[in-house]
Amino acid sequence: MAEIARSEFILGGQRSGKSRRAELLARDWLAQSPAHRAVMVATGQAWDDEMRERIARHQRDRAERVPGMATVEEPLALPEALREHGAPHTLVVVDCLTLWLTNLLMPAQGTATDPAQPSRALCQAIAGAHGPLVLVGNEIGLGVIPMGREVRAFVDALGGLNQAVAAACERVTLMAAGLPLTLK
Numbered sequence: 001m002a003e004i005a006r007s008e009f010i011l012g013g014q015r016s017g018k019s020r021r022a023e024l025l026a027r028d029w030l031a032q033s034p035a036h037r038a039v040m041v042a043t044g045q046a047w048d049d050e051m052r053e054r055i056a057r058h059q060r061d062r063a064e065r066v067p068g069m070a071t072v073e074e075p076l077a078l079p080e081a082l083r084e085h086g087a088p089h090t091l092v093v094v095d096c097l098t099l100w101l102t103n104l105l106m107p108a109q110g111t112a113t114d115p116a117q118p119s120r121a122l123c124q125a126i127a128g129a130h131g132p133l134v135l136v137g138n139e140i141g142l143g144v145i146p147m148g149r150e151v152r153a154f155v156d157a158l159g160g161l162n163q164a165v166a167a168a169c170e171r172v173t174l175m176a177a178g179l180p181l182t183l184k
Contacts, residue, residue: 004029004091005171007126007133011162012175014138019058021173021180022093022134023065029091029132030068037090038069041081043100058095069093075103079118079125086130097122097137101161105154115157122161123168137162139174 004025010018026038040062046052062069074081078100085092094100104113126133141159146152166172172184 004032004132005169007129007135007169008171008173009135009137009162009165009169010173010175010180011137011139011166013140013142016175017178017180018136018138018175019061019095020065020178021175022095022136023062023069025134026069026091026093027066030066033089035089037087038066039085039090039092040069040071041078041085041092041094042071042073043075043078043094043096043103045075045099045103075100079121082122082125082129082133086133088131091132091134092129093134093136095136097135097161097165098140098158101158102154105157115161119161119164123164126165126168133169135165135169137165 008025010021012018026040030036030038042055042058044051044055044058046055059071062071072081072085078094078097082092082094101115104115104118107113126135138158139162141155141162146155166184169184171182174181174183
């Protein structure tokens with residue numbers, strides 16, 4: 001496994017190995033010192049049966065791979081969660097930025113948020129982090145251009161968020177077929 005960076009952004013397609021890589025980095029971090037801690041900030045929300053099962057599967061897998069990692073659920077206030085849980089001895093893993101952006105842009109209740117301000121706040125939190133961070137997100141801009149206006153707007157917003165987070169992070173890793181490719 002790679003050396004833990006101050007901040008690493010792991011992105012790739014669905015089922016590319018992003019979460020597994022983040023969990024393995026957390027496992028390695030915990031193994032380095034008994035003083036080390038790891039916290040997973042989960043952004044997903046279980047709005048239907050399929051998502052509930054997906055979240056449960058992630059929880060089971062994570063408990064098996066990284067039994068010492070705590071989990072905090074935070075679907076919206078991600079920059080605040082990074083500040084609250086970050087510490088020099090604590091690795092914070094965020095899984096995932098795509099669901100966080102979805103929660104902001106397509107809330108089940110209420111009004112959508114303009115992604116520019118939360119994106120800036122997230123990048124400021126990354127820059128000011130007191131400990132190591134691993135952020136997971138989807139790369140969805142490699143396929144065909146979506147037909148719907150709302151979906152195109154989401155793809156554009158996610159591309160902007162991914163670029164901003166990649167610029168803010170020390171390391172950027174693209175996952176494909178379970179294999180990491182270091183981009184930065």
